[in-house]
Amino acid sequence: MSPALPARDRILLAAHDLFYRDGVRATGIDRVIAASGVAKLTFYRHFPSKNDLILAYLDYRHQRWLAWFADALARHGGNAAAIVPAIHEWLADPDFRGCAFLNSVGELAGVLPEVRDITRAHKAEVAAALAAVLPASRRRTRQAAALALALDGAILRAQFDTADAALHTLDEIVEAVLARPGAGR
C-alpha cells in the first residue's frame, strides 16, 4: 500500500504527462497535485514554485527523449537511413504533441528565459545524435545541423498537417543534404 514511487518522482511523472499533453501554461498546479496523489504542502516542499517544476520537467524530458531517440536510431540500423524511420515512430505515436522544448519556448520564453538555454542545449545534443549516425566526413557537423533544423520543421509540420506529408518532405531534405557534392572548402 506504500506508494510505488517517492512523492517527488510521482509529481515529476504526472507533471510530464500533463505538461506535454496539455501545455505548461494550460496545466494548473492543482491538476498536477491531483494526478500525482500528493498533498499540496508536499508538492510545494519539493518544488517551491511552478517554475521549478517546469525546469525539472524539461530536464527530465530531455533525458527521456534523447534516450529514446538514440535507441530508435540504433534499432533502425544506426546509420543515416535510420533517421526518417526513427522519427516516423515518434510522429505515429498517438501521444505525439510536438517537441516539448519548441512548445515551451513559444509558451514560456518570455517569462522564463532559462527555457531558451535549455532548448539550445537540448537541440545541440539532438544534432550530436544525428551526427553520430552520419558517415564521417569534413562536413558531418554541418550536415547534422542542417538535418536537426529540418527535423524541427518536420515536427511542427506534423502538428498541423499529416505525419506522412511531414516525413516525406523531411526525407527529401535528408537525401538532398547528404547527396550534395562536397561544395566546401
Add this chain to the structure above:
Amino acid sequence: MSPALPARDRILLAAHDLFYRDGVRATGIDRVIAASGVAKLTFYRHFPSKNDLILAYLDYRHQRWLAWFADALARHGGNAAAIVPAIHEWLADPDFRGCAFLNSVGELAGVLPEVRDITRAHKAEVAAALAAVLPASRRRTRQAAALALALDGAILRAQFDTADAALHTLDEIVEAVLARPGAGR
C-alpha cells in the same frame, strides 16, 4: 480628435501587436481593450468572444505577413537567391517573435482546432510564394515544400539561437535542395 480608425480596426491592430509580442493566452482581453482605447461593450459588440478575436487576428496576420514576404522577395531580386536575404530581414527585426501561426498552434490547437486549418492554409500559401521564385522545373512544387519546411525550422531556431546560425543553416539547405540533381520523377 475623432479617432483615426474605426473601433474595430483599432482593436484588431492592438490585438495583433499584443498577441504577437506576448502570446495569445498570456494577453488578457482587458489589455487589448486598454491598448485600443475602446470601451468593453464596444469590444464585445465587435468580437463576441476572445476566440473570435483570435481568428480575426490570425486572418489579419496572414494577409499582412504574406504581403510583406512577397514584397521582400521581389525587392531582393525575385529569384531563389532572394529567399535567405528576405528572411534575414525578418529575423533581424527587433520585434521578431517567431511565426505567429506556429506559436498559435502550440498554444491553442488543443482548445481551438480551427487554428490548425488556418495554419495549414497559411503555410500552403508560403510554399506557393516560394515556388514562385524558383526556376521552373518538374520538381519545383516539391522543392518549395522542402524549403517551406526548412524555413519553419529556421524561424524556430532563431528563437532560441542566433539569427545568424539559423540563416546560415537555412542557406545550406536551400543550396542543397536546389543543387540536387534531378532524382527522377
Add this chain to the structure above:
DNA sequence: TGCCATGTAGACAGACCTGTCTACATTATG
C-alpha cells in the same frame, strides 16, 4: 524517549481572466 523529516487534507488570500450588465453620450439617417 524525543526529535525531525516527510507525509495527508483542505481552507484561504489575492490576483487575473472572460463575459455581462447598467447608465449615458454622440452621430447619421429616414
Add this chain to the structure above:
DNA sequence: CATAATGTAGACAGGTCTGTCTACATGGCA
C-alpha cells in the same frame, strides 16, 4: 424630429490560477 447604430465608463459575477497556512499523522534515528 425621432430612431437606431455606435460609442464611453466602469461595476460586477463567477471562474481559475499560484502560493500560504493550519492541523494532524507516521516513521526513522539519536
